[in-house]
Amino acid sequence: MLARIESLRPELRRSEQKVADLVLERPNAVINAPLATIAEEAGVSEPTVIRFCRAVGCSGFQDFKLHLAGSLASGAPYIYSGVSATDKPADLAAKVFDRSISTLMQVRNHLNIDAVEKAVDTLAAASRVEFYGHGASGIVAMDAQHKFFRMGIPTVAYNDPHTHGMAATILQPGSVVVAISHTGRTRDLLRSAELALEAGAKVISITACGSPLANISTIALYADVTEDTDVYTPMTSRMAHLAITDVLAVGVALKRGPELAAQLEKSKRNLQEKRLRDGTLISTKRQEG
Incomplete structure (x- = not known):
């Protein structure tokens, strides 16, 4: 709070x-x-x-x-320890880790579970899922798409405003957009969310409470993170957003049941075939030498 x-x-x-x-x-x-x-x-x-x-x-x-x-x-520390140029590596590491842990605890303790349940149900029933984000949020969108496509749901991630603006206009009812933004005030992202809603799709946002994006979304998941993004690229907010997409991915996987488990197992077997066994790379190098 x-x-x-x-x-x-x-x-x-x-x-x-x-x-x-x-x-x-x-x-x-x-x-x-x-x-x-x-x-x-x-x-x-x-x-x-x-x-x-x-x-x-x-x-x-x-x-x-x-x-x-x-x-x-809750016991979550509400302490902001800013880094400085005089910090030693040990102090720097402690500050960054402490802030990250504190942020994840805050988001966990205040996540609206009813909204999470609705979001999981909506995503599990979606005919198509598109993830939108810019900058660091665009990286989160790509990571989320990497999780969801393995569930057999048609998915795509866009971090270009022109592209997701066009994509939003051709969505069909039954589609879901997951819009990710730390501030929830990026004009291009807001416009794409509006276009998606006009097309009959639903919009799930991962953003700040009370932001314009949260207010227009079908379902809003709040990640209230205090962060100075003027100097450094978003760090703790990105971790909070990644954690929330992990919660959604696991929830959808459990919702889809044993059939999905068999599909994921098949995917894992395919990955194992592409990995080197212990010692293979070393022996190959020795042969080349």
Whole structure:
């Protein structure tokens, strides 16, 4: 919840940002405080506090406090340790790993399981699945396509906006688009998602809560990750997106049952034929020498 609030803060109204700042600064105090106290300390009205709760994806004030309490009790560290030019390799490695672990725990603890179940059912019943993403999200889309095509579902991954824009217009009902975006605000991706919906397809998004992409999607899976993408390429958000696509792939595989298991086993046997046995490469080199 804290990661979600920080991610959404720039998009909130100025009065709602005051509530966000109070929660981020003193989350434990907010859990035990009544609505009137929070409004007074933030310098806003009580209806503003309720609007803030809804803006971060909760149904109301009590629902928000429950989610916040769950976040603090989960044990997931909410610590951002930025790297610096003076970091030694050991410190650098620790910071990167700690941030990655923290991000995965946060996403796991706040993933909407009902939405995951709906997404798995939708993908398992799809006649065609297309994955859209740009940049680092495009790499996630390609990885997801690599998982899903082995299940016998016609799949493709596009990371070019012109290409997925054209592809979205010719989709048929029964098709599903999985749109992946850290910000959920890329215009080309939003337009392709809209075109897919107009064509009768369903759109599953993996993105930030409250983003334009999440709002127009048939099903939205939230990956609220606080990350500075202005300097470095997205790292922790990419890992969160990969983990969510793994959950979907495993869920669809289990949904499709024993028939798919036999198909995957056949694929594995084919791969084994393409691998060198132990010592084969060494003996070949010796013969050439």
